[in-house]
Amino acid sequence: MILVNEPLFLGNEKAYLNQCIDTNWVSSDGPFVKKFEEMFAAYLGVKHAIAVSNGTVAIELAIAALDLQPGDEVILPAHTIISCPMGIIRRGAVPVLVDVDSETWNLDVNQVESKITPRTKAIMPVHIFGQSCDMQPILALSQKYGLYIIEDAAEAHGAEYNGQKCGSMGHIATFSFYANKIVTTGEGGMVVTNDDVIAERARSYRNLCFQPQQRFLHEELGYNFRLTNLQAALGVAQMENIEKLIAIKQEQGANYTSRLQDTPGIQLQKVEPYAKHVYWVFGLLLDDAVPFDAFDWAKQLLAKGVQTRPFFWPIHEQPVFHKMDLFKEESYPVASKLARRGLYVPSGMGLKTEDLEKVCVIVKETLSVYAA
Numbered sequence: 001m002i003l004v005n006e007p008l009f010l011g012n013e014k015a016y017l018n019q020c021i022d023t024n025w026v027s028s029d030g031p032f033v034k035k036f037e038e039m040f041a042a043y044l045g046v047k048h049a050i051a052v053s054n055g056t057v058a059i060e061l062a063i064a065a066l067d068l069q070p071g072d073e074v075i076l077p078a079h080t081i082i083s084c085p086m087g088i089i090r091r092g093a094v095p096v097l098v099d100v101d102s103e104t105w106n107l108d109v110n111q112v113e114s115k116i117t118p119r120t121k122a123i124m125p126v127h128i129f130g131q132s133c134d135m136q137p138i139l140a141l142s143q144k145y146g147l148y149i150i151e152d153a154a155e156a157h158g159a160e161y162n163g164q165k166c167g168s169m170g171h172i173a174t175f176s177f178y179a180n181k182i183v184t185t186g187e188g189g190m191v192v193t194n195d196d197v198i199a200e201r202a203r204s205y206r207n208l209c210f211q212p213q214q215r216f217l218h219e220e221l222g223y224n225f226r227l228t229n230l231q232a233a234l235g236v237a238q239m240e241n242i243e244k245l246i247a248i249k250q251e252q253g254a255n256y257t258s259r260l261q262d263t264p265g266i267q268l269q270k271v272e273p274y275a276k277h278v279y280w281v282f283g284l285l286l287d288d289a290v291p292f293d294a295f296d297w298a299k300q301l302l303a304k305g306v307q308t309r310p311f312f313w314p315i316h317e318q319p320v321f322h323k324m325d326l327f328k329e330e331s332y333p334v335a336s337k338l339a340r341r342g343l344y345v346p347s348g349m350g351l352k353t354e355d356l357e358k359v360c361v362i363v364k365e366t367l368s369v370y371a372a
């Protein structure tokens with residue numbers, strides 16, 4: 001079986017973990033947390049990085065740090081993970097959806113302006129599968145209407161838009177270090193910003209809104225979203241190798257592209273000239289002419305020893321939101337199609353080249369009947 005994801009630890013991970021045990025620093029107070037934050041901020045070229053327990057709470061923390069109020073609207077793509085609308089809803093704000101582009105699978109920037117109302121406070125571009133959204137038009141709307149930009153860069157460590165790193169362009173950005181992400185701490189996340197006030201609020205909310213003057217006196221309700229020193233130890237070791245990790249993903253992406261780009265029956269994610277794509281995962285979209293859907297296809301591939309994952313199920317089709325009377329009559333056809341026709345092939349950091357080659361042969365086998 002070729003697994004959809006296997007991580008890779010090629011540096012000081014073990015040594016730094018041992019250091020945590022040897023020094024008794026296992027909580028979030030340990031020195032690796034600060035080091036990890038400093039390395040991450042320096043890598044992105046931003047002023048503040050705030051380590052948190054995962055990429056999901058990073059989004060909720062970002063919404064809290066921007067001080068969004070109940071009823072404030074945040075525009076985001078329909079093709080994303082539940083974490084995005086969840087963080088908005090948990091703070092009482094309102095998610096407003098737009099469809100994604102049929103070729104890049106990223107937020108369709110042409111659909112954003114018509115969704116802006118007097119209550120709109122932010123836009124949340126999600127850099128899908130390791131490729132930046134088209135940020136220039138998004139930043140222009142931010143300027144024109146005075147909106148915050150919250151980048152969800154959970155899948156885009158090291159990705160760039162016209163030479164600028166994903167996560168460094170908005171007012172605030174979030175990252176995930178889940179085991180299948182480009183940098184991993186097992187579970188973990190980061191909130192980054194250049195704004196001192198936003199950073200201070202994020203740090204306070206992360207840590208129960210303890211006050212420096214009188215620790216156990218609270219003016220606001222915060223969270224415990226802290227990352228442990230053990231997790232940060234992995235993060236520091238991973239950041240020491242970040243360029244190597246990104247090079248591995250880019251080589252995988254190039255290899256998959258050259259082997260699969262002319263395969264009849266599938267479409268690959270379009271790579272835009274503005275993007276340094278870091279290929280978090282390698283997605284494939286079935287053409288309409290292929291008579292099976294992605295779920296059938298995944299079963300065929302699994303029977304031949306290739307594990308895959310479907311794309312995100314779209315936000316407007318989530319039963320949990322229909323129960324909340326959200327998005328019921330709304331339609332985002334591209335996001336709906338991606339959910340039914342798309343899957344991604346093994347893309348882990350630890351994927352061997354010979355396994356990648358096998359995956360390509362098997363993908364082609366399943367589609368050969370449809371070749372002209």
Ligand SMILES: *Cc1c(COP(=O)(O)O)cnc(C)c1O
Nearest residue numbers: 054055056081083154155176178
């Ligand atoms: C992985 C991911 C998250 C959530 O991160 P976790 O660490 O798993 O909570 C958020 N947004 C996107 C786009 C992701 O891919």
